[in-house]
Amino acid sequence: MTPLLPLRRHMALALAALLGLAALPALAAYPEQPVKLVVGFPPGGGGDLYGRLIANALSKTLGQTVIVENRTGAGGNIAADVVAKAKPDGYTLLLAMSGNIAVSPALKPQTLPYKVPEDFEPVGLILEAPHGLFVAHNSRFKTAREVLAAARTQKLAFASTGTGAAAHIGMEMVKQRAGVDILHVPYKGSGPAITDMLGGQVDMFFATASPLIGQVRQGQLKVLALTGDRRSPALPEVPTFKELGINVVVTQWYGLVAPAGTPRDIVRTLSEHLARALATPEVQQAIRKDAALEKNVPGDEFRRYIVDDIARYREAATPELMKQISQ
Known part of the structure; x- marks a missing residue:
């Protein structure tokens, strides 16, 4: 009778293997329905273009439609909150960016309805766009060194697109590390x-470079x-601040995260x-x-990238800067 024991054991193992195989199709089938990519910009605006670019590319590789849903407001924080509270099944993703996943969590975490990185699963970085120091075509300043030298003896002003935005904080970092005081407008x-810079009301504009490259090329x-x-x-031909001895490497970045x-x-x-x-x-x-x-920084590596970026913005959070942001 003993030969039956090995036979039964083999049958049990075979049955277990079959049951395991039967469970595979549910996972292998992902995605079985359209995937939603939540974007915190209005249609046609900055990051929306990148969101649609990636949604279209992923639709082709996944074999399933990726739909962009625009949820604007609060600098992208509303979109981030929607995804943080979504069902964690892979069918709702966020076009994450430095503003809502690094700057806001670093400078005003108490005002956010979500936590970073705790409320998200990082999928991967998409791209980095540098911030730039811009002047008018007829500006007296020809180099960044000239601007910084002038700022030590003259009252200069720089424009940004909003207090507490990523580019504004980037310029505050430049000021701190260069040891200059330039008025923020x-x-x-x-x-x-x-318009005001071209008219001479402000001396320079610090902003994410990508949307302004066309105007640079047009002169x-x-x-x-x-x-x-x-x-x-x-x-x-354009130097980095790092080359000039001012170690400011923060960028406007975009990536994908899931709940x-x-x-x-x-x-x-x-x-x-x-x-x-x-x-x-x-x-x-x-x-x-x-x-x-483009930057292929996947999963856990992207998580570390986010944590490091938050730390950089927290380092810039001087009492004076926090006073500006709270006004």
């Missing part, structure tokens, strides 16, 4: 800021220096498909044409 949008504006670790391939608790296998699948999308010439060309650069 916030505007509601780049249009009015540029209306000059960009004197950029943030980031290395020069932009699209603007190889916390999203299964690791689904996050991994999304991360792999994002990497494929970023490797396509179509996506690379669209990102690079305006001085941004």
Whole structure:
């Protein structure tokens, strides 16, 4: 009778294997329905273009439609809150950005209805766009060094698109590390800021570079220096602040995150498909044409990137800056 024991054992193992295989299709089928990408910008605005670019690319690789849903307001914080509270099943994603996932959590965490990184599963970084120091085409300043030298003996003013925004904090970092005092003048949008700069009401404009590259190429504006670790391939003649001895590397970045608790296998699948999308010439060309650069930084590595960026903004949070932001 003993030969039956090995036979029964083999049958039990075979049955277990079959049951395991039967459970695979549910996971392998992801995504079984359209995926929603929540974007904190209005249609046609800055980050919305990147959101639609990635949604279109992911739709092709995933074999399932990725739909963009615009949830504007509070600098992208409303969109982040919607995703933080969504069902963690891989069907709701956020176009994360430095503003709502790094700057706000660093400078005003008590005002946010979500926590970073606790409420999210990072999928991957998409791109980095440098911030730039811009002047009018007829400005007396030809280099960033001239601006900083003048700021030590004269009263200068810089424009930004809003107090507490990523670019504003970037310029505050430049001021701190260069040891200069330049008056901050916030505007509601780049249009009015540029108009006043061209008219001489402010000396310079500090902003994310990508939306302004067209005006630089047309000769209306000059960009004197950029943030980031290395020069932009699209603007190889423009130095980084780091080269000038001012170690400001913060950028305007975009990435994908899912709600916390999203299964690791689904996050991994999304991360792999994002990497494929970023490797396509179509996506690379669209990102690079305006001085941004695609960045394949997946999963846990992206989580560390976010935590490090939050730390950089917290370091810049002097009492004076926090007073500006709270007004």
